[in-house]
Amino acid sequence: MKRLFAALLVAALPVISTAAHAADIKKGxxxxxxxxxxxxxxxxxxxxxxxxxPKLAGQYQSYLFHALQQYQTKHQTPLYGRNNPIMGGIVAQYNRQDLEDIAAYIASLKGDLYIRDEMH
Ligand code: HEC
Incomplete structure (x- = not known):
């Protein structure tokens, strides 16, 4: 039993270490x-x-991530950025990983914008 657990742990390690940078829905x-x-x-x-x-639930994850990033002052250029003062204030506190996690969580919600299931 102990050996089986050790084998599973070794098998799972690469998965865990790559997951560290993937979006974490629960954290989001x-x-x-x-x-x-x-x-x-x-x-x-x-x-x-x-x-x-805007409605957010079920929007595409990549869209949400870029929208959130665009509200951060450091990402604002004349060609790339949003200057909404409400959202600008809100996203200031988050780092890139936070925004990835938030986007992943919101994309997982089955709201009006969630059309992936219907497309199959
Ligand atoms: C005080 C009100 C308010 C709060 C609180 C708020 N938002 Fe917003 N949010 C807005 C408004 C208003 C807009 C539209 C801004 C614009 O025109 O760009 C918006 C836009 C957005 C968008 C862009 C949507 C799109 O389709 O482009 C995202 C993503 C978003 N908010 C996420 C969040 C998240 C995540 C939180 C909590 C951490 C949050 N918002 C909290 C008011 C709010």
Missing amino acids: EDLVNKGGCIACHGAGLDKPIAPNY
Whole structure:
């Protein structure tokens, strides 16, 4: 039994070490909950409080990541960036990995924008 466990551990190690840089949906969920995103983007990030506040749930992960990154001042250039003051203030606290995790979590939510299942 001990030997089996050791073998499994060795087999799993490369997976664990590469996963360190992959997006972590659970961590993204924690960051979204702590970040108070539902205050504006609504329950399940799918029911915004105003028509000009976007729905997020189920949007593509890559789109969400780039949108979030674009709100950070350091990514703003005339060709690449968004200067919304609300979101700019919110994303200032996150590093790149946080944004990857947040994007992965939001993309996993089955909201109105989640169309991947229907496409198959
Ligand atoms: C105080 C209100 C408010 C809060 C809180 C808020 N947002 Fe936003 N968010 C907005 C508004 C308004 C926009 C649209 C800004 C624009 O026009 O670029 C937006 C846009 C976005 C977008 C871009 C969507 C798209 O389709 O381009 C993402 C992603 C996003 N928010 C994620 C988050 C996350 C993650 C949190 C929590 C950490 C959060 N927001 C908290 C108001 C808010």
